[in-house]
Amino acid sequence: MKTRITEMLGIDFPVIAAPMFLVSNPELVAAVSEAGGLGTFPALNYRKPEQFEEGLKVVNSLTDKPYGVNIITNKSNIYQEQHLEICIRNKVPVIITSLGSPRQVIEEAHKIGTKVFCDVTNLDYAKKVESLGADAVVAVGYGAGGHAGKIVGSVLVPWLVENLKIPVIAAGGIADGKTLLSALALGAEAGYMGTRFIACNETAVNEEYKKSILESDPEDIVFTARVTGAHANFINTPYLERLGTELGFFERFWTRFSFTRKWFKMYKGYRAMKGMGESASTGKKKAWKDVWSAGQTVGLIKDTKPAAEILAEVVREYSEAKKKLP
Numbered sequence: 264m265k266t267r268i269t270e271m272l273g274i275d276f277p278v279i280a281a282p283m284f285l286v287s288n289p290e291l292v293a294a295v296s297e298a299g300g301l302g303t304f305p306a307l308n309y310r311k312p313e314q315f316e317e318g319l320k321v322v323n324s325l326t327d328k329p330y331g332v333n334i335i336t337n338k339s340n341i342y343q344e345q346h347l348e349i350c351i352r353n354k355v356p357v358i359i360t361s362l363g364s365p366r367q368v369i370e371e372a373h374k375i376g377t378k379v380f381c382d383v384t385n386l387d388y389a390k391k392v393e394s395l396g397a398d399a400v401v402a403v404g405y406g407a408g409g410h411a412g413k414i415v416g417s418v419l420v421p422w423l424v425e426n427l428k429i430p431v432i433a434a435g436g437i438a439d440g441k442t443l444l445s446a447l448a449l450g451a452e453a454g455y456m457g458t459r460f461i462a463c464n465e466t467a468v469n470e471e472y473k474k475s476i477l478e479s480d481p482e483d484i485v486f487t488a489r490v491t492g493a494h495a496n497f498i499n500t501p502y503l504e505r506l507g508t509e510l511g512f513f514e515r516f517w518t519r520f521s522f523t524r525k526w527f528k529m530y531k532g533y534r535a536m537k538g539m540g541e542s543a544s545t546g547k548k549k550a551w552k553d554v555w556s557a558g559q560t561v562g563l564i565k566d567t568k569p570a571a572e573i574l575a576e577v578v579r580e581y582s583e584a585k586k587k588l589p
């Protein structure tokens with residue numbers, strides 16, 4: 264399966280295991296990259312930049328194939344400069360930026376040949392990152408796990424493909440061979456799969472979270488800004504139901520002015536990361552405060568298996584689905 268992304272990275276399959284806060288660990292990254300896709304993880308998975316560098320060393324000890332690191336490039340990430348420095352020092356093959364301007368990352372990364380992919384949810388922003396020199400965009404469509412866009416992928420992807428010169432990677436709604444085939448048919452040059460990889464053997468999240476991925480339907484996914492201050496998708500747990508999906512009076516007030524909005528988002532982001540950390544961790548006791556992020560593909564996920572088997576299955580299903588097309 265050759266696309267501009269597989270050629271650019273020297274990988275076998277146009278499948279990227281998307282970076283997932285507190286879910287993607289070095290074992291998952293290495294398993295996907297070893298199996299011919301691209302494994303990735305967020306630098307923010309580690310509380311301190313030094314720990315992130317240790318994490319990189321673990322990845323490098325497990326694979327010599329290309330892999331990627333996600334850096335959050337807005338002000339909520341107080342370590343972004345250190346994350347970038349560590350990536351450059353360790354010659355990370357791919358950096359994926361999200362939530363803020365990728366300018367500095369692109370400038371520094373390109374000096375050592377590191378590729379930079381940027382998360383985008385609309386054409387304006389996609390054009391901006393292309394003009395800054397991004398190597399590809401990740402088109403995050405409606406229904407994706409984590410922070411998602413408001414445009415459905417089946418429109419966002421071809422819209423960006425038509426208007427950009429750099430490759431477009433489709434994110435959101437891809438969990439198997441059929442959905443990968445549909446993304447490539449729309450012009451995407453790789454599929455970015457997050458939610459599917461939560462339910463795999465390598466992730467160290469608690470079993471209730473994995474079970475919830477297998478048992479949830481697309482209707483159980485709630486798109487709300489209430490948890491992090493920016494719109495994201497979550498499984499509708501009893502805790503989320505109690506929290507509600509609309510911002511409260513004071514929260515709406517804080518988001519009215521640009522200065523207070525910035526601090527409000529940082530505060531919400533910090534609280535959400537803490538809550539998600541507690542909910543995802545394996546040793547947790549309390550089940551009353553579950554904040555589990557996932558996309559609408561939960562409806563397509565029926566089993567937990569090793570990441571390499573997921574990838575092999577996706578590739579097999581892709582070929583079968585292609586043959587079955589009328």
Ligand SMILES: Cc1cc2nc3c(=O)[nH]c(=O)nc-3n(C[C@H](O)[C@H](O)[C@H](O)COP(=O)(O)O)c2cc1C
Pocket residue numbers: 281282283284286305333360361382403406407408409410434435436437455456457458459555556557558559560
């Ligand atoms: C639990 C979870 C955590 C995520 N954390 C991050 C993150 O830290 N950084 C990021 O850029 N995207 C994050 N995402 C978004 C994914 O990278 C990706 O865009 C998304 O999962 C694709 O949609 P899908 O879940 O439908 O496959 C997260 C998604 C999930 C489900």
